Amino acid sequence: MQALRLGLLGLGTVGQGVVRLARRNAEAISQRVGRPVVITAASARDPGKTRDCDLDGIRIEADPMAVVRAEDVDVVVELIGGLDAADTLVRAAIAAGKPVVTANKALIAERGNALFALATDAGVTVAFEAAVAGGIPIIKALREGLAGNRIDEVVGIINGTGNYILTRMQNEGIAFDSVLADAQRLGYAEADPSFDVDGIDAAHKLTILASLAFGMPLAFDSVTCEGIRGISTKDIELARQLGYHIKHLGIAKRRGDAVELRVQPTLLPETELLAKVDGVLNAVVVTGDAVGPTGYFGPGAGGDATASAVWADIVDIARDQGQIRVPPLSAQPEGIRALPVRALSETRSSHYLRLQVADEAGVLRSITSILADHDISVEAIYQREPRGEQDAVIAMITSVIGESQIIAASAAIAELPAVHGALTRMRVEHPGD
Numbered sequence: 001m002q003a004l005r006l007g008l009l010g011l012g013t014v015g016q017g018v019v020r021l022a023r024r025n026a027e028a029i030s031q032r033v034g035r036p037v038v039i040t041a042a043s044a045r046d047p048g049k050t051r052d053c054d055l056d057g058i059r060i061e062a063d064p065m066a067v068v069r070a071e072d073v074d075v076v077v078e079l080i081g082g083l084d085a086a087d088t089l090v091r092a093a094i095a096a097g098k099p100v101v102t103a104n105k106a107l108i109a110e111r112g113n114a115l116f117a118l119a120t121d122a123g124v125t126v127a128f129e130a131a132v133a134g135g136i137p138i139i140k141a142l143r144e145g146l147a148g149n150r151i152d153e154v155v156g157i158i159n160g161t162g163n164y165i166l167t168r169m170q171n172e173g174i175a176f177d178s179v180l181a182d183a184q185r186l187g188y189a190e191a192d193p194s195f196d197v198d199g200i201d202a203a204h205k206l207t208i209l210a211s212l213a214f215g216m217p218l219a220f221d222s223v224t225c226e227g228i229r230g231i232s233t234k235d236i237e238l239a240r241q242l243g244y245h246i247k248h249l250g251i252a253k254r255r256g257d258a259v260e261l262r263v264q265p266t267l268l269p270e271t272e273l274l275a276k277v278d279g280v281l282n283a284v285v286v287t288g289d290a291v292g293p294t295g296y297f298g299p300g301a302g303g304d305a306t307a308s309a310v311w312a313d314i315v316d317i318a319r320d321q322g323q324i325r326v327p328p329l330s331a332q333p334e335g336i337r338a339l340p341v342r343a344l345s346e347t348r349s350s351h352y353l354r355l356q357v358a359d360e361a362g363v364l365r366s367i368t369s370i371l372a373d374h375d376i377s378v379e380a381i382y383q384r385e386p387r388g389e390q391d392a393v394i395a396m397i398t399s400v401i402g403e404s405q406i407i408a409a410s411a412a413i414a415e416l417p418a419v420h421g422a423l424t425r426m427r428v429e430h431p432g433d
Helices: 013-024 026-032 062-071 084-095 105-122 138-145 160-172 176-186 200-214 233-241 304-319 362-375 402-412
Strands: 005-011 037-042 059-061 075-078 101-102 150-158 243-257 259-271 280-290 292-297 348-358 378-384 390-397 419-428
Touching: 005 013, 005 062, 005 304, 013 037, 013 304, 026 037, 026 304, 037 062, 037 304, 037 419, 059 062, 059 101, 062 084, 075 084, 075 292, 075 304, 084 101, 084 280, 101 105, 101 304, 138 150, 138 200, 138 280, 138 292, 150 160, 150 200, 160 176, 160 233, 160 243, 200 243, 200 259, 233 243, 233 348, 233 378, 233 390, 292 304, 348 362, 348 402, 362 378, 362 390, 390 419, 402 419
Parallel strands: 005 037, 005 075, 037 059, 075 101, 259 419
Antiparallel strands: 150 243, 150 280, 243 259, 280 292, 348 390, 348 419, 378 390
């Protein structure tokens, strides 16, 4: 049969991984799809640069649009990242009737609604398995494997850089800034780490997962996004004393006729699966009404791992000769209803509180009295006596309460004369509850 011909946009870490897998697994891929799949062209800003893959027989173009328009390219694989340039190239591929495979989570999260509508009208596929959680096949699990379920919850560690930083802080007691510097030196974090440590990368991925899980349009602007810059080793140690680990989670929950979309540092019981996932690894737990909780674990980044997900989409397209097997999201664009996103102020959760207080009699009673006045009970408490200091430290876990309750109670507690410094507050999650 005629070979399916690929054009790669970008020969960075992932692009080189795609080429390596093409060379290494060509025979297996051909057997799985029933015809050869070859890379005929690729674009690179520096065509003459030496790369860690065999580019023999691949035409290298400086202009990515030349790859999109090439007659010997059937499928466009977008791996350049970013928004505007990638958007222009993907639109051009769709207009030319060519299926697109992309690893670009920002593009899908922020421009996906419009791109999918164009693709549907043109009768071509835009596939994006590699956009979330690297080599973990979470997109296919949600879109196909769990298609018979009503999905109630998706909770995951979906940024490896943040997880690496929190793991080092927990295991070695190293401060955030020092671990971040190590992560940058090792290549886990960019020179500007904002996308990772401020939660933007995870918010892009959660947007995609929520759309697939709940059959709703992509809603990146509705995600509550908090990063990990404010996490201290003190909080990590106190959380451990209470039986919890701190993880940076993406959380999408169906609650009645609305959903919650949050990216936040969160306390998890140390017995939970996600609490045990360390280093740069990703993990996602999806809860369906038929199967209950199902877990997906593996490398969330890296050239070969992400290339594995890219090839999963290429294989689907090769099998179906470019036709749409399933809609990009959970429903056709005209059928997607705008499931509302619940405002953070309307959500309910347990909370972790940490206070630095004067070592005086009656302080704890004053704090718990304020909590009781706001109908908040305390599930667990830990008090550390002064260690060469004048102040004691109190950490506690509250019952499940409304956001307005904890905000009002925290403000009242902060006004107590015995409370010194800012009050630290984080959410506590028990996945599946």
